[in-house]
Amino acid sequence: MSSVDNGPGDEIHNPDMESSESISDEERIVDEGGQTNENTELDERTNTTDIDPEDIQRLVSELDGLVERLKAMDENYSPPKYSPQRLIELLEKNLDRLPLEYRMEIIETLRSSISEDLFDPDTWKGMWYMLNYYLEYQGEKFKRRLTGDYETDEWGYDPEFLDTIRPVFDFLYNKYWRVETTGLENIPEEGRALLIANHSGQLPWDGTMIGNAVLSEHSSGRLIRGLYADWFPRLPFLSSFLVKLGQTLALEENGIRLLEQEELVLVFPEGVKGIRKLYKNRYQLARFGRGGFVRMALKTGAPLIPISVVGAEETYISLRHTAMINKLTGLPFPPISLRWPWLGLVGLIPLPTKWYIDIGDPIPVDQYTPDAAENLILVSQLTNQVRNVIQKMLYERLAARQSVFFS
C-alpha cells in the first residue's frame, strides 16, 4: 500500500473520509480500469500543500485497512508495484475519459511530479544505496585480487578470471560466429582424454571456441587444458592470460602430467604451420608435428578424440607471408592478407563467419602398453590415422556447408 502513496506525493493531503475514498478509488482504477468522477476529485486536491505528519500516519493506517478489505473481497488481488512509468500508462489509458480542463491539469501535475521525483531525496538515496553496494562488491573483489586471496591451481588456472572473461567468449560463440557443435557426447564426463583439432585462422580463436563449447554446452562443463605454442610465453599479457585460463605450454611433460591428473587436454598438432596457412591452402592439414601427442596418449592410455573446426579458416584471408614482418615482430603472424595492412587495425578484426565444430568418435589406445610410445612405426601410423580422420571430417563438413557466412 505504501508503494501507492509514496508516489508523486500529491494524493495525501486531506485526511478526511473523502480522501480515503479517493485512494480506494484509485485502487479501483488499478483494479478495474478507472472511473472518471473520483479521478477528478483526486486532481482537485493536488494543489493543496499543507501536510501534517499525524494526518499522514492516520492515512497510512486507513489505507492499510482498505487494502485488507480489498483482499477480503478478492483474495488473488495484489496491487501492481508503483513506478512512474506505470502511473503514466494508467493515466494515458484513462485520460480521454476526462473533461479537457482536468486533462490539462493532470498533465501539468504529472510533469511537475516527475521532475520532482528527481529532486526527491528518496530517489537519490535509493540510487546511492545501489551504487554503494555495487562499488563495495567490486572493491571487495579488487581488494581480494590485490591481497592474493583467490584460488589458483598448480598450473596457474584462475577460475574467477575465467568467469569474468566468459561473457566475451559467449558473445563470440553464440552471436559472432554462431558456432554449431556436434558430437559433444564423445567427450567423457570425467577422466582423461586427448582432443586433437585442426588449427587455423591466424589467431588461436579456435582453441577458445572449442573450450567454450565444452564449457557451456557439455553436460559436465569441464575445463579444457589447451597446449599452446612455445612463442607465447615470450609475449607480455598474452602469456599470463593463457595461463590464467588453464592453458599450458605444449610439451610432452606437461601433457602427460595433465592427463595423469585426469584432465581434458587439447592439442593442435599442426602448430604454427596450421595457424599461418595461406587462404589457398585452407582446410588442408599440415604435417602433424613429430607425433608427440600420440606418445602422450600411449603413455597415459588416454583416448584420442578428433575434432574438426570449419569456419575459422575464413576469419582472416591471408594471401602471403613476408619474412621481414615476421622477423621484425618475432611472430608467425600477421601475414599480408585481404585487409591487413591496407585497412589498418580493421584488418585485425576476424570476419563473422559461420563456424562448425565437429567432435568425432574416440580412438581408444587401451590395446597398447605404455612402452608402445617408443615404437616409432606405431606412433607414426597412429599420427597418420588421426590426421586422416580429421581431414575426412573436414571434407564432410565442407561438402555439407552452404555458405561461409550464413547457416
Added chain:
Amino acid sequence: MSEEKVILITGVASIWGERVASRLLAQSRMRIDSVEAGDGHDGEAGIHVIGVDVEPPAEEIEGLDFIQVDVRNPLFSELLKSEKVDIVCHLNFDHKYYRSEKAFDFNVLGTMKVIGACSEAGVKKIILKSSTAVYGAHPGNPAFLTEQHPLRGSKTYGYTRDMVEIASFCNGYCSQPTEMGLTILRFPSIIGPSADTPMMRYLNQRAVPKLMGFDPMMQIIHESDVVEALVKTIEEDIPGVYNVAADGVLPLQRLIGLAGKISMPVIHPIAYIGTDVMSGARLPLERIAPIEWDYLRYTWVADVTRMHDEMDFSPKYTALEILREFNSVQKINRYKGDTMKLYSDDEYLRFIIESRSRIREQEMNENEDVDNE
C-alpha cells in the same frame, strides 16, 4: 656403545651452517637425555659435530667443536682423516650477485677441493645445498622441472652461475664409480624471518617491481624446512639429487599480494635495459633488483614428486603459510621501534645470565667431584 658419528659442517658461520649445527646438536642432546631417562638403552650412536669456517660463528653454538680453517687448504683432507669424519655437509658458499674471481674461487674451487678431500679421506657421504635456479628460467621450460632437466641457469648472477658449475662438476663425479654418497638438495627461493635471500630482499622493497604482463608461477620454501631437509639427509642415507620445495605453486602476482605488498609493473624492455645500465655502473643490484628479470618472466618451478616419494620428506610449511607468516612479520616490524631493541637486549642479557650460572654450577659440581675423590 657403538662408535660416535662425526659430522663436519663447512661454512658454520653462515646462517645455514649455524642453524644446521645447532639443530643437530639440540637433537642429539634430546636423544641423550631420553636415553639417560630410560634405563640405559644406548643402542643409538652419539654424534660429534665439527664446524669449519674461516671465521668463528657470531654466536657460540653449545657443543660445537669449532675449527677455524679454510676448506681450500691442501691439508684439509688430513684434518678429515685425523678427525675420522663420516659425513660432510658443505654449506660454504658466497651469495654474491656479481660474478667475481674471488667468489668463483670460494664457491666452485672450494666445493671441488672439499669433494676431492672427502673422497681421499674416505668420508662416507657429502651433502651440498644448491638452488633450483640452476635449471634457468626459459620460455620453453616445462611447467614442472624434474631433476634430470638440463641445467641452463643464468650466467649473469654470480651465485647461480657458480651453482650450475658445481652441479655439472658433480654430475661428472657421480658418473664415476665411487664409495662416497653424494646428496644435492636444490631449494627454490627461501623465505623466513631470519633469512637474507634474494627473494626476501625482493619482497622487502616498498613497492615490488614486476614485469608488466608477465605472471610466472613461483615456488618457495621456508627457512626452517631448508634446515630440516639438510638434517634429514645428514641423518639418513639418501644419495641423489632432489628438488625440495613447499607445497603450493603460486603466480607471482598472487605471491606479492599474499606477502602484503603492492606490485609495481615495469615495461619489460625498460626493466632489462635498466638493470644492464645499473650492472654496468656496478650499482648494488642485489638490493635494487635481487632477482633477475628472466626469473620473474618465465616459469622455473621444480617438480617435487621425488622429494615426496624417494626422499620421503614433506615440508612443514605450505607456500600460503610461509607468505602469511612473512606478512605478519612485516606488519610487526612496522610497529617495532627502539623499545623492541631494548626488549631484545633484555633477552640477550637473560641468556648470558643463564649460561653463566650454568657454567658456574658445572664448575662447582666438578669441584665437588674432585673433593669427593
